[in-house]
Amino acid sequence: MVQTDATPAPSGAPTVVLVHGAFADGSSFAGVVELLQDAGVEIVVPSNPLRGMTADSAYIASVVSQIPGPVLLGGHSSGGAIISNVGSMVDNVVGLVYIAGFLPEDGESLLDIEADSRDSILSSALVESTYPTGNGDETAPELTVDRAKFPEVFAGDLPATQANVLAAVQRPAAANVFSEPTVNPAWKTLPSWAVVATGDRAAGADVILANAERGGATITKIEASHLVMVSQPQQVTDVILTALTAVS
Numbered sequence: 001m002v003q004t005d006a007t008p009a010p011s012g013a014p015t016v017v018l019v020h021g022a023f024a025d026g027s028s029f030a031g032v033v034e035l036l037q038d039a040g041v042e043i044v045v046p047s048n049p050l051r052g053m054t055a056d057s058a059y060i061a062s063v064v065s066q067i068p069g070p071v072l073l074g075g076h077s078s079g080g081a082i083i084s085n086v087g088s089m090v091d092n093v094v095g096l097v098y099i100a101g102f103l104p105e106d107g108e109s110l111l112d113i114e115a116d117s118r119d120s121i122l123s124s125a126l127v128e129s130t131y132p133t134g135n136g137d138e139t140a141p142e143l144t145v146d147r148a149k150f151p152e153v154f155a156g157d158l159p160a161t162q163a164n165v166l167a168a169v170q171r172p173a174a175a176n177v178f179s180e181p182t183v184n185p186a187w188k189t190l191p192s193w194a195v196v197a198t199g200d201r202a203a204g205a206d207v208i209l210a211n212a213e214r215g216g217a218t219i220t221k222i223e224a225s226h227l228v229m230v231s232q233p234q235q236v237t238d239v240i241l242t243a244l245t246a247v248s
Contacts, residue, residue, distance in 0.1 A: 009039045009241065010248040013042075013072075013244045013248045014069065014070035014071050015042045015043065015067050015072070016042070016043045016072050017045070017060075017071050017072070017073050017074065018032070018043065018044075018075070018079075019046065019048055019076070019082050019086075020045070020048050020076055020077075021048070021077025021078040021079040022077060022078045022171075022177055022178075023144065023145050023154070023170040023171060023173060024076070024077070024166075024171065025047065025048075026047055028076065028227065028229060028230055029045050029076075029229055031229065031230065032233045032236050032237050032240070033045060035233055036241075039237075039241060041240075041241075041244065046060060048082065050173040050174060050177055051174045051176065051177075052174050052177060053085070053109070053181070053182070055176075056177065057085035057086055060086050061089040064086055064090050064092065064093065065092070067092065069092065070092055070093075070247070071090075071092050071093050071094065072094060072243055073093050073095070073096050073097070074097035074098075075096070075098060075099065076100060077101055077102070077226065078102065078173070078177055078178070079099075079101055080101020081101070081103075081104050081110060083096050083098075083186070084096070084104060085182055085183060086186070087185075087187070087189075087190050088183075088184040088185065088186040088189075094191075094247040095190055095192065095243050096186060096187055096190050096192040096193070096217075097192070097193045097194075097240055097243050098195065098208075098212060099195045099228065099236055099239075100196070100197045100202075100208055100227075101194070102203065102207075102211055103185065103187050103194070103212060104182035104185060104211075105214075106181075106182065106183060106184060106185055107182070108181055109178065109179050109180060109181045109182070110177070110178045111178050111179055112181075113207050113211065114178075114203075114204065116206075116207055116210075117203075117204030117206055118206055119205045119207070120200075120201060120203060120204030120206075121153055121201050121202075122145070125145050125146045125150070125153045126143045126144070126146070127143065127144050127146050128141050129144070130142065131174070140175070141174070142172040142174045142175060143174075143175060143178075144172045144173075147167040147168065150163060150170065151164065151167065153201050154166070154201075154225060155226070156199055156225040157199060157223075157224055158225065158230060166227070188215075191218075191247065192217040192218070193220070193240075193242065194215070194218070194219050195220050195222055195228060195235075196208050196209045196212060196219055196220070196221045197222055197223075197224040197225060197226055198221055198222065198223050199223060199224055199225050200225065200226045200228075201225070202225075203226060209221075220235070222235050222236070
């Protein structure tokens with residue numbers, strides 16, 4: 001049944017933790033957060049460091065482990081791989097919601113998954129630079145999305161002015177976010193739900209759907225760009241509330 005913005009959260013519902021992906025920050029969930037808070041949901045949106053899949057997963061696991069009671073994890077894009085890791089690293093996660101998010105297999109990286117996509121045009125839009133690691137003069141590669149290409153790749157269903165703002169405030173992601181593998185993915189043991197954005201040209205709608213099917217997730221297809229939670233916050237919220245009801 002379709003929820004509404006007035007639908008209350010189930011009694012005793014878990015805390016929802018939403019993890020953003022590469023080139024974004026927690027504000028990308030603002031519309032969803034507002035709707036969930038209106039429904040009485042306890043919600044946390046931590047800042048994903050975007051320094052590497054291993055480091056990012058460890059950081060988010062630390063945040064989740066310090067939340068009392070059960071947690072429903074949600075992840076957008078590369079945040080999907082993070083919640084796959086985190087769900088196996090802590091013992092209070094009861095379900096997973098993938099929002100245009102990756103469900104990697106054990107030992108699989110995001111680069112491995114993206115190699116099979118015919119829908120993604122992200123690789124042609126990436127710009128590489130370097131950042132200091134803090135070890136003397138050592139540097140490491142990080143990636144951003146070409147600002148001119150960002151609207152087409154990420155935000156095809158958003159107004160141009162909004163897409164251009166998101167392009168300007170994007171956060172760089174270390175190359176290790178894409179190259180380091182997932183270990184012991186939690187979707188193999190926890191119930192999961194997946195939002196597939198049919199117009200996703202960043203992650204690629206084809207591989208996101210294939211990942212969700214492989215993981216046995218309950219799938220909801222939404223006509224939207226990769227930033228589905230920005231353009232369609234109510235529909236994404238509906239999926240989260242459905243998941244909350246199931247795990248409460």
